Amino acid sequence: MSGVISKAIQMLDLLVPQGIEKEMSMTEMSRELGWPVQSVHRILKSLAEHGFVTQNAKTKKYKLGLSLMKYGFLMHDSLMLRSVARPFMEQLVEKTGETVYLATRENAEGVYIDSIDSPQILKISEPIGLRLPLFIGASNRVILAYLPKKTREALLSAADWTSVPSLKSLTREYIESEMELIQAQGYAITTGEATSETTGIGAPIFSYENTVIGSLNCAGPSSRFTPENIEKYSCYTKKYADLISAELGFRNRARLNFY
Structure with missing residues (x-):
């Protein structure tokens, strides 16, 4: 479980905006983190269910969700x-x-x-x-x-x-x-x-x-x-x-x- 949490945190860190809002595709995150696409998809699905990430309906890319803003x-x-x-x-x-x-x-x-x-x-x-x-x-x-x-x-x-x-x-x-x-x-x-x-x-x-x-x-x-x-x-x-x-x-x- 701790390994999954660690991966989820790394994924959220990857999506932190650098001056402008940041969006990444599943493939881009897989390549950046060095993880299999299946692993990235599984963690993204869980994060999205709880509002920590959201998917752009047009580009299909992911960005940080409103739950993080709420806790912030x-x-x-x-x-x-x-x-x-x-x-x-x-x-x-x-x-x-x-x-x-x-x-x-x-x-x-x-x-x-x-x-x-x-x-x-x-x-x-x-x-x-x-x-x-x-x-x-x-x-x-x-x-x-x-x-x-x-x-x-x-x-x-x-x-x-x-x-x-x-x-x-x-x-x-x-x-x-x-x-x-x-x-x-x-x-x-x-x-x-x-x-x-x-x-x-x-x-x-x-x-x-x-x-x-x-x-x-x-x-x-x-x-x-x-x-x-x-x-x-x-x-x-x-x-x-x-x-x-x-x-x-x-x-x-x-x-x-x-x-």
Whole structure:
């Protein structure tokens, strides 16, 4: 299998444009790589099925497909998100004194891609790369709430509600009611779901394509998240998430509140 993957990568490298779009026939690739035409055809067929290469209907030659562009954009968006969000994360830590996380979506899960720990001795500190289903925790649930309705329903339908990895009992009915609340107030609040005796506040981050691409999350010991602090921290979290969205080119200006 590793040999086939290596050959597929070599083939994709061969099709990388050099200033202009590059197309090659099966015979040209066979000659360039020194492989039998049958081997080239077999690998091209698999790559084409997944959109990594596409064939020109007129010339019958092959070029890189849109799947590679999609993954390239996803990587660019992730790096851009971290770079843009970092100074606003620092400001949120200064305002709240709590740990701040940056999360993004990967399929049915939310993933922490950056964090800044609270300067306080008693604090929450989860590892970057932590993954949980999108319906668990404020940072994830707020992303779920702003996904297209069909996507959201598909994710909730696919979830195994008999073995939810949450410290609190969660049902689909409860999560669906939470979606309405989150959309109404613009942020999510959860307590004791991913980590015992902790509270998190998450606000959505939108891209220039007007789609939710992540969330900003403020989290700490529940004992410090008094009703007064929750009100303040929610405003701060939403404010800086909105500012990150604006920096990323989010165009729905009417939704943003710059405070």
